[in-house]
């Protein structure tokens with residue numbers, strides 16, 4: 001009994017990710033880094049449960065999460081409470097490589113930008129899943145979303161490798177199963193709830209990066 005409870009703890013649950021994205025926004029609509037990162041942790045857990053073919057993707061995401069956590073737990077952690085405070089602090093202290101890679105190749109701002117771009121992929125993909133029909137192919141929905149977003153920032157080799165990985169994605173029914181929410185109808189309802197939250201976090205971050213001219217950080 002205790003074992004099965006423990007096993008359940010390990011399992012991905014879409015509800016969990018939804019909850020972290022709910023916690024992301026502060027009263028004045030800034031984005032808490034802690035919850036943003038927690039949201040990504042949950043998503044990576046999901047990706048890992050799909051098998052080792054996706055290992056190269058989760059590895060990169062985990063690496064970026066680690067970089068951000070390093071800053072959050074570092075000596076200037078108090079500057080890394082929200083994405084807004086992080087960007088302000090790093091810009092004011094010239095801790096960001098703005099046009100080409102130099103002495104700050106792993107700034108919090110450029111690292112987060114990579115996850116931010118991936119969040120757009122997620123938004124597009126989840127919206128496709130939500131409105132899909134029983135015979136829709138997850139691989140197609142995934143690659144369409146990828147081509148409309150992240151792919152534009154990736155070199156050919158990565159696009160190619162990602163494309164091959166998409167081909168082995170489980171079908172819609174199995175995919176819904178792994179989400180661990182309930183019936184397909186319940187999954188669709190939860191996606192409907194999750195999407196506006198993810199979308200708002202994305203929009204706020206996008207605005208911040210646009211205002212600061214940081215959408216192309218190397």
Ligand SMILES: CCCCCCCCCCCCC/C=C/[C@@H](O)[C@H](COP(=O)(O)O)NC(=O)CCCCCCCCCCCCCCC
Pocket residue numbers: 014043044046047056057060061114115117118121142146150158162169179218
């Ligand atoms: C469910 C299928 C999951 C497919 C995931 C789609 C995203 C494909 C991304 C392919 C990235 C390949 C790895 C390498 C990336 C880096 O080169 C590249 C640039 O970094 P750099 O500037 O430091 O060099 N990195 C990135 O663009 C960041 C990628 C982060 C990807 C995180 C993806 C997490 C996916 C979570 C899936 C959850 C699905 C949830 C459904 C309920």
